[in-house]
Amino acid sequence: xxxxxxxxxxxxxxxxxxxxxxxxxxxxxxxxxxxxxxxxxxxxxxxxxxxxxxxxxxxxxxxxxxxxxxxxxxxxxxxxxxxxxxxxxxxxxxxxxxxxxxxxxxxxxxxxxxxxxxxxxxxxxxxxxxxxxxxxxxxxxxxxxxxxxxxxxxxxxxxxxxxxxxxxxxxxxxxxxxxxxxxxxxxxxxxxxxxxxxxxxxxxxxxxxxxxxxxxxxxxxxxxxxxxxxxxxxxxxxxxxxxxxxxxxxxxxxxxxxxxxxxxxxxxxxxxxxxxxxxxxxxxxxxxxxxxxxxxxxxxxxxxxxxxxxxxxxxxxxxxxxxxx
Amino acid sequence: xxxxxxxxxxxxxxxxxxxxxxxxxxxxxxxxxxxxxxxxxxxxxxxxxxxxxxxxxxxxxxxxxxxxxxxxxxxxxxxxxxxxxxxxxxxxxxxxxxxxxxxxxxxxxxxxxxxxxxxxxxxxxxxxxxxxxxxxxxxxxxxxxxxxxxxxxxxxxxxxxxxxxxxxxxxxxxxxxxxxxxxxxxxxxxxxxxxxxxxxxxxxxxxxxxxxxxxxxxxxxxxxxxxxxxxxxxxxxxxxxxxxxxxxxxxxxxxxxxxxxxxxxxxxxxxxxxxxxxxxxxxxxxxxxxxxxxxxxxxxxxxxx
Numbered sequence: 001x002x003x004x005x006x007x008x009x010x011x012x013x014x015x016x017x018x019x020x021x022x023x024x025x026x027x028x029x030x031x032x033x034x035x036x037x038x039x040x041x042x043x044x045x046x047x048x049x050x051x052x053x054x055x056x057x058x059x060x061x062x063x064x065x066x067x068x069x070x071x072x073x074x075x076x077x078x079x080x081x082x083x084x085x086x087x088x089x090x091x092x093x094x095x096x097x098x099x100x101x102x103x104x105x106x107x108x109x110x111x112x113x114x115x116x117x118x119x120x121x122x123x124x125x126x127x128x129x130x131x132x133x134x135x136x137x138x139x140x141x142x143x144x145x146x147x148x149x150x151x152x153x154x155x156x157x158x159x160x161x162x163x164x165x166x167x168x169x170x171x172x173x174x175x176x177x178x179x180x181x182x183x184x185x186x187x188x189x190x191x192x193x194x195x196x197x198x199x200x201x202x203x204x205x206x207x208x209x210x211x212x213x214x215x216x217x218x219x220x221x222x223x224x225x226x227x228x229x230x231x232x233x234x235x236x237x238x239x240x241x242x243x244x245x246x247x248x249x250x251x252x253x254x255x256x257x258x259x260x261x262x263x264x265x266x267x268x269x270x271x272x273x274x275x276x277x278x279x280x281x282x283x284x285x286x287x288x289x290x291x292x293x294x295x296x297x298x299x300x301x302x303x304x305x306x307x308x309x310x311x312x313x314x315x316x317x318x319x320x321x322x323x324x325x
Numbered sequence: 326x327x328x329x330x331x332x333x334x335x336x337x338x339x340x341x342x343x344x345x346x347x348x349x350x351x352x353x354x355x356x357x358x359x360x361x362x363x364x365x366x367x368x369x370x371x372x373x374x375x376x377x378x379x380x381x382x383x384x385x386x387x388x389x390x391x392x393x394x395x396x397x398x399x400x401x402x403x404x405x406x407x408x409x410x411x412x413x414x415x416x417x418x419x420x421x422x423x424x425x426x427x428x429x430x431x432x433x434x435x436x437x438x439x440x441x442x443x444x445x446x447x448x449x450x451x452x453x454x455x456x457x458x459x460x461x462x463x464x465x466x467x468x469x470x471x472x473x474x475x476x477x478x479x480x481x482x483x484x485x486x487x488x489x490x491x492x493x494x495x496x497x498x499x500x501x502x503x504x505x506x507x508x509x510x511x512x513x514x515x516x517x518x519x520x521x522x523x524x525x526x527x528x529x530x531x532x533x534x535x536x537x538x539x540x541x542x543x544x545x546x547x548x549x550x551x552x553x554x555x556x557x558x559x560x561x562x563x564x565x566x567x568x569x570x571x572x573x574x575x576x577x578x579x580x581x582x583x584x585x586x587x588x589x590x591x592x593x594x595x596x597x598x599x600x601x602x603x604x605x606x607x608x609x610x611x612x613x614x615x616x617x618x619x620x621x622x623x624x625x626x627x628x629x630x
Contacts, residue, residue, distance in 0.1 A: 015458050030477045136617070140610040142560050144567045145583060145602045152590055152599070163591070257463035264465075264564055268587070279568055282473040290477075294470055298462075305461045 004313050012306040017068075019298035023291040024067045027077070028060065030287050076295065077288035081281070086292040090274060095178065096166060097273035100265065101258050103193035108200045116208025117243075120216065121235055132209075135202035143261050147195035147268040154191060162188050164270040196265045200254055207250060212243045245315060252308035259297055341622060348618040351611040358608055362417040369411035374576070388596055401596045403582070404589060405574075412577060413601050417608065419578040423492050424559040428551060430497025431558075435504020436547065440535045442505065443512025453509065456502035468499040468561050472570035485573035492571055496561045500554065507550055511543035545623050552616030556609045563605060579605040 042050075051057060058066075070076070076086045119128035155163035166188050171178075178185070215221060216239055224234045259275075266275035274293060281289040333339060342348050361368055388401040388409075400409040442452040459467060472495050476484045484491065515521060516539065524534045563580030565571040572578040574585055579601045586597025 011454070026474055026477070030474075136613055137606075137610060140556065140613050141606055142563050142567075142580075142609075144564065145606065148583065148587055148590065148598055148602065152595060156591060156593065156595075257466075260463045260466035260469070263469060264567065267568060278473075282476060283569065285477060287477065290473060297466070301462055301466075 001313065005310055008306050008309050008313070012302045015302050016299060019302075020068060020071060020295055021064065023295045023298075024064050026294075027067075027287050027291045028063065030285075071295065076292035079281075079286055079289040081284050081286045081289070086289050089277070089289060090292060090296055093272065093274045093277045096271060097259070097262050097266070097275060099178065099189070100192055100196060100262060100271065100273060103189055104196035104200070104258060107193055107197040108204055111197075112201055112204035112208055116205045117212060117235070117240065119205070120209045120212035123213065131205065135205045138198055138202035139206075141198065142264075143195060143199045144264045144268050146198045147191070147265055150191045150195055151268070161191055163191070166272055192265050192269045192271055195268070196258060196261055199261055200258060203254065204247075204251065208243060208247055211246050212239060215239045215242045218242075249308055249312045252304060252311075259300060338622065342618075345618060347614055351614040351618075354607065355611045355615065358417065358604075358611070359421065361414055362421050365411070365414040365418050369408075369414045371408040371411040373407040373412040373415050387594075400600050403597045404585060404594075409596060409600055412582065413579070413604055416577050416579045416582050416601060417604060419489065419572060419576065420559050420562055420580070420605070420608070423489060423496070423562045423578065424555045426490075426493035427496035427500070427558040427562070428554045430493060431501045431554060432504050432547065432551065434497065434501040436508050436540070438501065439505040439508025439543075440512060440540065443509040444516055444531065444535050444539065449509075452505070456505045459499075460502045460506075464496075464499045464503075464557070465561060465564060468495050468565060469568065469570065471495045471498060472565050472568075476570060484570075485575075488572050488576075492562055492565060495565070496558050499561070500557065503550055503554060504547065507546050508543050511546055512539055515539050515542050549616070549620045549623055552612055552619055556612040556616065559605070559609055559612075579608075 056063070074087055078084065079086045079089050082089050115131050119125075119131045122128050151163045154161045162184075166185060221234060221239055224238050229238070262271075262273060263275035263278060265271065266273045267279055270276065274297075278290060278293045280286075281293065342352075366372070400413070402408055403412060438452055438456070442449045472492075475491060475495065479487070512535075521534060521538060524538050529538075559579075562571060562578060563583065566578050566580030567584045569584070572581045574581060577585065582601040583598050583605070586594070586599075586601070590598050
């Protein structure tokens with residue numbers, strides 16, 4: 001187990017190095033650190049002087065080494081647009097995104113498990129058919145379109161819910177701007193979380209259903225039936241336990257993927273989080289900010305995947321020997 | 326030819342196909358959509374690319390059944406005064422072309438990498454780790470990152486000029502691991518079989534064994550994921566267009582039409598967004614339904630995850 005953990009962490013580190021290298025290559029080729037520092041109104045002579053001072057004429061690999069060193073100390077450069085260090089900008093935007101992902105995950109977890117189990121237990125039932133056809137419709141619906149439809153129905157036509165922004169926020173611990181403590185903030189959270197969860201919910205329902213149906217066919221469940229155990233106990237205790245294992249592994253990774261969909265959701269709802277920040281940084285050619293978003297999100301992905309892999313290795317010993325799957 | 330035709334007509338495939346209403350209805354809808362998309366120059370009442378026929382005074386007209394609508398524009402007009410119906414047909418053509426192109430590229434890269442890593446042990450670990458890592462990042466993320474980088478590289482104006490081939494490239498590069506993993510899984514199952522061993526004993530080259538002997542036997546799972554991948558590629562294209570990393574407004578795909586209309590939705594001009602939206606969902610839905618049917622029919626052991 002120890003060797004397995006070390007190997008997984010080492011792999012994660014290699015991936016991080018590759019991501020940072022790609023990020024730096026983008027920054028090196030398309031970014032202009034002098035502009036990030038002083039703006040446009042500087043003479044070419046001064047510009048060249050600053051370039052020399054910053055070490056921008058050094059060889060590529062040397063600059064990359066410096067970038068890595070700075071990144072490890074939490075310095076990813078300065079944002080041209082915000083005139084602040086990018087880590088500061090990202091830290092100020094992160095709570096909005098994390099709250100959104102958190103609420104959406106709650107919706108996914110609390111709806112997909114009962115619906116998935118139900119449609120696995122009664123596969124021919126009319127409700128299961130409705131759930132399954134609903135889920136294939138959900139899979140076919142792009143997340144931004146769901147968001148637009150929600151806005152059109154609930155904001156434009158009915159006028160029930162606010163259509164953009166985070167509403168009133170409260171500052172927690174001095175840095176965390178939370179929208180989850182005020183009524184206004186919660187109202188603003190409803191539609192974005194539904195839109196974000198709409199992409200994962202059908203996938204999870206289908207996953208839980210197919211895993212559960214597979215488990216229900218297995219020998220030990222038949223044995224449980226033969227022993228005369230009550231149906232509820234067989235379903236919810238015997239079968240469901242073994243359904244959870246693959247769901248957790250796939251689910252852990254999928255929750256990470258949600259971060260990708262925050263880019264779309266946040267753009268529609270003008271949610272002031274990391275996703276919309278990323279798209280704006282692309283539009284403003286704010287290279288430093290864009291690259292650090294890639295690095296930060298890459299880091300989140302690697303951490304989530306490594307943890308999921310290690311947990312899976314703990315629960316299922318065969319993986320440790322043969323590798324994943 | 327007639328024998329072939331009869332064989333096809335009497336095959337299980339056709340028999341089960343016509344017994345399942347979901348399958349043949351979806352297929353019929355898909356056929357209508359594809360024909361009307363590729364026949365857009367014939368069917369569309371207006372040409373959205375022809376600047377001379379567009380009048381800005383016609384902009385934001387509602388559909389024909391509304392009071393202010395005119396019979397000239399069945400589904401209304403968009404913000405530039407283009408006929409929605411025609412623009413949607415042309416847009417769907419772009420979406421489908423990009424979807425098919427991207428899937429062809431994915432399949433090409435994925436099949437080669439899948440064959441190599443399944444048949445030649447040396448490449449296996451490294452290639453599959455790359456595929457795993459890329460998959461764990463989600464294809465959307467990769468596509469958005471590549472798109473954003475390309476836009477910085479070429480600048481917005483140049484990016485829009487080469488948007489269509491670029492989108493095929495971006496989505497193709499982002500989604501090949503699906504194919505690679507599927508092909509690898511079936512290659513691993515095939516390579517132990519006797520016919521492969523026989524081919525090796527005869528002394529055929531590795532490339533010939535992979536290409537002529539193993540590949541044909543791995544095609545049924547490839548076919549199954551291909552249908553779903555086309556739907557995914559069309560969705561990715563729409564998402565990229567929505568973020569401003571896709572087709573420009575002068576040559577809109579369904580995704581960029583939805584984007585264009587989104588700005589007007591608050592003033593009650595819903596048709597610019599909703600009609601392309603419905604068309605996009607319908608297109609993806611029927612492809613997904615067909616994909617489900619093909620999967621159930623062929624029922625190959627697909628690689629989960």
